[in-house]
Amino acid sequence: MTDVNALLKTLALRAEALDAADPLAGTRERFLLPEGVIYLDGNSLGALPAAVPPAIEDAVCRQWGTDLIRSWNDNGWWDSPLRVGDTLGRLVGAAPGQVVVGDSTSVQLYNALVAAVRLRPGRTLLLTDPDHFPTDQYIADSVARVLDVEVRRVPAREVRSVLAAEGFDVAVAAYAPVDYRTGEAYDMAAITSAVHEAGAVMLWDLCHAAGALDLQLDAIQADFAVGCGYKYLSGGPGAPAFLYVAERHQSSFDQPLTGWHGHADPFGMHGTYTPAPGVASARISTPPLLSLLALEAALTAYDGVAMADVRAKSLGLTGFFLECADDLLEGFGFTAATPREPERRGSQVALRHPQAYPLIAALVARGVIGDMRAPDLLRFGVNPLYVSYGDVLDCVRQLREIVSSGEHRDPRFRRSSTVT
Amino acid sequence: MTDVNALLKTLALRAEALDAADPLAGTRERFLLPEGVIYLDGNSLGALPAAVPPAIEDAVCRQWGTDLIRSWNDNGWWDSPLRVGDTLGRLVGAAPGQVVVGDSTSVQLYNALVAAVRLRPGRTLLLTDPDHFPTDQYIADSVARVLDVEVRRVPAREVRSVLAAEGFDVAVAAYAPVDYRTGEAYDMAAITSAVHEAGAVMLWDLCHAAGALDLQLDAIQADFAVGCGYKYLSGGPGAPAFLYVAERHQSSFDQPLTGWHGHADPFGMHGTYTPAPGVASARISTPPLLSLLALEAALTAYDGVAMADVRAKSLGLTGFFLECADDLLEGFGFTAATPREPERRGSQVALRHPQAYPLIAALVARGVIGDMRAPDLLRFGVNPLYVSYGDVLDCVRQLREIVSSGEHRDPRFRRSSTVT
Numbered sequence: 001m002t003d004v005n006a007l008l009k010t011l012a013l014r015a016e017a018l019d020a021a022d023p024l025a026g027t028r029e030r031f032l033l034p035e036g037v038i039y040l041d042g043n044s045l046g047a048l049p050a051a052v053p054p055a056i057e058d059a060v061c062r063q064w065g066t067d068l069i070r071s072w073n074d075n076g077w078w079d080s081p082l083r084v085g086d087t088l089g090r091l092v093g094a095a096p097g098q099v100v101v102g103d104s105t106s107v108q109l110y111n112a113l114v115a116a117v118r119l120r121p122g123r124t125l126l127l128t129d130p131d132h133f134p135t136d137q138y139i140a141d142s143v144a145r146v147l148d149v150e151v152r153r154v155p156a157r158e159v160r161s162v163l164a165a166e167g168f169d170v171a172v173a174a175y176a177p178v179d180y181r182t183g184e185a186y187d188m189a190a191i192t193s194a195v196h197e198a199g200a201v202m203l204w205d206l207c208h209a210a211g212a213l214d215l216q217l218d219a220i221q222a223d224f225a226v227g228c229g230y231k232y233l234s235g236g237p238g239a240p241a242f243l244y245v246a247e248r249h250q251s252s253f254d255q256p257l258t259g260w261h262g263h264a265d266p267f268g269m270h271g272t273y274t275p276a277p278g279v280a281s282a283r284i285s286t287p288p289l290l291s292l293l294a295l296e297a298a299l300t301a302y303d304g305v306a307m308a309d310v311r312a313k314s315l316g317l318t319g320f321f322l323e324c325a326d327d328l329l330e331g332f333g334f335t336a337a338t339p340r341e342p343e344r345r346g347s348q349v350a351l352r353h354p355q356a357y358p359l360i361a362a363l364v365a366r367g368v369i370g371d372m373r374a375p376d377l378l379r380f381g382v383n384p385l386y387v388s389y390g391d392v393l394d395c396v397r398q399l400r401e402i403v404s405s406g407e408h409r410d411p412r413f414r415r416s417s418t419v420t
Numbered sequence: 421m422t423d424v425n426a427l428l429k430t431l432a433l434r435a436e437a438l439d440a441a442d443p444l445a446g447t448r449e450r451f452l453l454p455e456g457v458i459y460l461d462g463n464s465l466g467a468l469p470a471a472v473p474p475a476i477e478d479a480v481c482r483q484w485g486t487d488l489i490r491s492w493n494d495n496g497w498w499d500s501p502l503r504v505g506d507t508l509g510r511l512v513g514a515a516p517g518q519v520v521v522g523d524s525t526s527v528q529l530y531n532a533l534v535a536a537v538r539l540r541p542g543r544t545l546l547l548t549d550p551d552h553f554p555t556d557q558y559i560a561d562s563v564a565r566v567l568d569v570e571v572r573r574v575p576a577r578e579v580r581s582v583l584a585a586e587g588f589d590v591a592v593a594a595y596a597p598v599d600y601r602t603g604e605a606y607d608m609a610a611i612t613s614a615v616h617e618a619g620a621v622m623l624w625d626l627c628h629a630a631g632a633l634d635l636q637l638d639a640i641q642a643d644f645a646v647g648c649g650y651k652y653l654s655g656g657p658g659a660p661a662f663l664y665v666a667e668r669h670q671s672s673f674d675q676p677l678t679g680w681h682g683h684a685d686p687f688g689m690h691g692t693y694t695p696a697p698g699v700a701s702a703r704i705s706t707p708p709l710l711s712l713l714a715l716e717a718a719l720t721a722y723d724g725v726a727m728a729d730v731r732a733k734s735l736g737l738t739g740f741f742l743e744c745a746d747d748l749l750e751g752f753g754f755t756a757a758t759p760r761e762p763e764r765r766g767s768q769v770a771l772r773h774p775q776a777y778p779l780i781a782a783l784v785a786r787g788v789i790g791d792m793r794a795p796d797l798l799r800f801g802v803n804p805l806y807v808s809y810g811d812v813l814d815c816v817r818q819l820r821e822i823v824s825s826g827e828h829r830d831p832r833f834r835r836s837s838t839v840t
Contacts, residue, residue: 034486041489048485053477056710060476064657065468066454068789069461077657106679106705107527114566130691135680135705138693142678146534146566153691230706237484237497237709258562259526260555269793271550271573273558285526285555286650288711289657290476369488373689 007327008397015389018320024313027385030301031234038391040370043180043208043348043381046234046298055297059290081261081287082280084296085242088233091302092206092225093216094244100279101229101295102287105207105241106135107257108226109174111284112243113143114256116172116201116224119249123171123200126151127159133180136205140174146256156186160194167198177215178208178346181373182337183318185213185346189220196221207231210242211302212347212383214311217244224249232347232383235295240287245279259285301385313384314347320389321349321380324396332403337377348381355403361413362402368395424820427747431813438740438809444733447805450721451654458811460790463600463628463768463801466654466718475717479710501681501707502700504716505662508653511722512626512645513636514664520699521649521715522707525627525661526555527677528646529594531704532663533563534676536592536621536644539669543591543620546571547579553600556625560594566676576606580614587618597635598628598766601793602757603738605633605766609640616641627651630662631722632767632803634731637664644669652767652803655715660707665699679705721805733804734767740809741769741800744816752823757797768801775823781833782822788815 019025031047033039039047063071072078085099092099102108117126128140130153137153144151149171154162156175163170173195177188188204195202204225209215211232217225223246229239245253253275260266261283264274275281322336329351337350353359353376360372370380380395402408439445451467453459459467483491492498505519512519522528537546548560550573557573564571569591574582576595583590593615597608608624615622624645629635631652637645643666649659665673673695680686681703684694695701742756749771757770773779773796780792790800800815822828 032481032485034488037488039488045484045489047488048480053480053485056476056480057473060468060473060656060714061452064465065452065473068454068457068459068467069465069791070784070789071657103523103527104679104705104707107523107677110677133680134683134686134689134691137691138678138680138683141693142676146676228706236480237491238706238712240708256562256566257526257530258558259524260553260558263554263558266554267794269554271554271557273561285524286648286658287524288660288708290714291708291711292658294480294710364490369490371489374687 004328011324011327011393015320015393018316018389022313022388023309024305024384025388027301027305028388031386033386036367038368038395040368040380040382040387040391040395042234042383042387043231043379044371045230045237046232046383047386049234049298049301051297051300052236052294056290056294059293077289080289080292080296081283084292084299085279087296087299088242089244091233091307092210092244093218095218098247098279099242099244100282101242101292102240103284105205105226105228106139108241108243109136109139109205110143111255111257111282112203112224112226112245113139113172113174114147115253116203117143117147117149118254119201119252120171123169124149125166125170127154127162127170127173129153129156129175131155131179131181132176133205133207136174136176156191159191163194163198163200167200170198170200172201172203174203174205176205176208177213180208181377182350183346183348184339185344192220192222208346212310212314214307222246229295233295233298234301234383235298236291238291239295239298240292243282245282250278250281253281255282257284259283261285305385310384314382315342315345317382317384317387317389317392318345318347318349321382321392321396324393325351328396328400329403332400347383348379351378352376353378355408357415358408358413359399359402362408362410363395363399365413366398368398370395424748428817431744431747435740435809435813438736442733442808443729444725444804445808447721447725448808451806453806456787458788458815460788460800460802460807460811460815462654462803462807463651463799464791465650465657466652466803467806469654469718469721471717471720472656472714476710476714479713497709500709500712500716501703504712504719505699507716507719508662509664511727512630512664513638515638518667518699519662519664520702521662521712522660523704525625525646525648526559528661528663529556529559529625530563531675531677531702532623532644532646532665533559533592533594534567535673536623537563537567537569538674539621539672540591543589544569545586545590547574547582547590547593549573549576549595551575551599551601552596553625553627556594556596576611579611583614583618583620587620590618590620592621592623594623594625596625596628597633600628601797602770603766603768604759605764612640612642628766632730632734634727642666649715653715653718654721654803655718656711658711659715659718660712663702665702670698670701673701675702677704679703681705725805730804734802735762735765737802737804737807737809737812738765738767738769741802741812741816744813745771748816748820749823752820767803768799771798772796773798775828777835778828778833779819779822782828782830783815783819785833786818788818790815
């Protein structure tokens with residue numbers, strides 16, 4: 001026990017020093033975190049930014065309630081998918097005019113995947129990850145069916161060698177830069193480059209990366225990317241997704257979801273579709289404005305923040321988490337699923353433990369909120385804008401208390417259901 | 421002038437008597453209409469229901485801000501697309517378990533049209549209306565392209581004769597019960613029945629009907645229907661759309677947008693898609709919850725309201741509008757585009773006038789809000805829950821004042837742009 005207390009004291013001093021030196025310490029005030037909660041589930045649903053409640057009250061009461069239909073022009077509703085797209089673009093390394101916001105990730109993915117496969121007529125393979133988030137795999141299968149191509153499931157770490165051997169037949173590679181379960185990160189630039197060498201098109205799903213990693217879509221010459229607004233970007237439950245279409249592909253973006261907002265002359269009410277110029281052709285139809293305006297307000301939490309600083313702190317936090325886990329959880333049956341090399345880490349730490357479910361449930365009951373993925377993964381996401389080194393230590397300390405005392409064996413922590 | 425004053429007095433007494441006898445007069449208090457505004461654009465964006473602001477504040481501050489990720493279970497987020505679907509189902513004549521809420525009309529339409537065409541393999545025609553709302557035509561063309569069928573544009577009033585002649589080759593007929601420009605209504609039961617006699621599948625787009633007409637989807641044996649939540653249903657800007665899948669088609673609903681929320685075991689995180697039982701398979705992925713919960717609160721405006729009463733008042737209002745227009749606008753160059761027979765009217769009145777744009781702009785400047793559709797249609801939608809007979813008379817009276825005085829010739833009412 002003395003050893004542990006000494007360890008805890010040392011780690012607490014470390015956390016204190018790291019927090020004191022944190023250039024992003026000030027952004028925590030931009031979020032309304034509930035008293036007494038340590039929130040490590042921002043990789044699933046981001047915390048509430050303080051800018052959102054007044055923005056939503058204005059959107060509901062003044063824009064909708066008072067200005068009514070005139071808000072489409074007078075309050076910028078019509079331009080919002082492109083305006084918020086540009087704001088979001090800065091956070092993923094996209095110059096203005098390449099990102100549109102709206103719909104869900106699954107819908108954006110379907111739209112972009114069809115358009116991407118259509119860019120490579122005659123090629124028959126769509127590569128995706130067997131460990132990709134389920135929706136990505138289902139949508140890939142569905143797209144393959146309507147376009148009569150074949151899905152080949154190749155793990156991210158093997159995709160470069162498969163491309164070298166069989167790349168001539170690959171139309172599109174659709175991958176995530178971060179494994180949503182383990183938090184392992186892949187080399188986006190190297191994979192994109194290998195895909196291009198094979199003459200194929202690269203589509204990235206940034207759901208578990210946008211807002212936490214220092215993404216450089218333009219610099220790595222990504223072709224398409226999609227992502228959601230409600231994880232690290234903290235845009236609110238079911239916040240609209242986004243779609244990046246590299247400028248060079250916009251004039252040939254041939255999407256299946258040809259809604260009227262993507263038309264060159266939407267109010268001409270024409271009977272046949274003519275795509276708008278630029279990324280506007282990727283608009284589908286009326287976006288869910290309350291959710292979209294919440295996302296816009298949420299993104300102000302990034303005002304004046306450099307994504308390089310976000311990434312540096314994220315790695316600091318996950319590194320410190322692993323260090324705390326090494327020191328405090330040894331001998332309790334945990335193994336780290338997240339790689340130790342910083343360049344191979346996203347913005348979460350995943351630990352394996354056979355009692356993952358009750359352990360997470362016991363943590364949540366204490367106000368330390370992470371989540372789990374069956375069968376044995378405990379996931380802890382760190383959003384550098386509001387998570388501190390002190391939070392990380394406190395989480396691991398409480399996890400040790402729970403596992404060492406057997407607190408998680410309480411019947412109320414038995415498995416029922418969980419939701420992302 | 422004396423004649424007009426006498427006419428106005430008579431009409432005012434009529435309006436007063438009609439409003440005094442209106443069984444729905446009380447529902448106007450369920451909406452927060454701005455002072456001094458007559459709102460006849462609820463066919464484009466419904467007014468703000470009083471139940472929405474507190475519901476949204478709760479959704480943002482308590483559910484998202486405080487309960488965070490736990491809201492998926494504890495605040496019923498996971499069930500909301502089906503829960504709100506059932507509530508909405510009552511308003512369109514659908515028994516529970518057949519409606520799901522989420523995404524946009526264009527997306528729901530694509531999903532349902534693909535599934536509908538797949539129900540009739542070997543048939544090569546998709547019938548739709550050349551006067552259908554643009555997005556419906558664009559999506560039909562896109563679906564035809566991926567499924568290799570042909571779109572045939574047949575006006576709603578001719579569809580029954582085309583079905584009688586060539587119905588054997590029709591897979592799906594996709595129509596709206598109300599023309600969004602003229603407000604003309606079609607006989608849904610007769611068209612559905614003719615489609616079925618041809619062995620084809622019927623898909624209705626209810627955007628301009630749901631919440632105002634007494635729809636009976638189950639009774640007429642509709643196969644599929646879609647619609648938006650933000651017109652007569654008053655769910656807020658870009659409120660989620662809805663999809664009706666008749667129970668008999670649910671086990672064979674073969675959709676292209678196979679998102680993970682429609683999976684039989686979504687949290688099993690399986691790599692291949694297995695549809696959930698029932699209408700749940702029509703879920704796609706995480707819905708925009710703030711917009712969805714606003715819609716749910718908005719629908720409480722229909723609590724205790726019979727759709728037959730809504731329809732009766734709607735016809736009363738549009739009939740009275742046409743009567744006022746006959747009396748007050750004669751000789752000023754207007755013609756009614758909306759049919760006079762009640763059964764052929766939706767819930768809007770459309771007038772043709774060469775100066776439609778400046779006339780509407782001048783009305784809006786006076787706080788009488790309708791809209792226009794190029795080149796010459798003035799549109800006035802009536803939502804029976806908050807529009808009175810007095811509003812209707814006041815609108816026509818002011819339109820007469822404008823057109824007779826030439827007020828609309830002011831340069832500030834020149835055409836720039838309009839938005840639905």
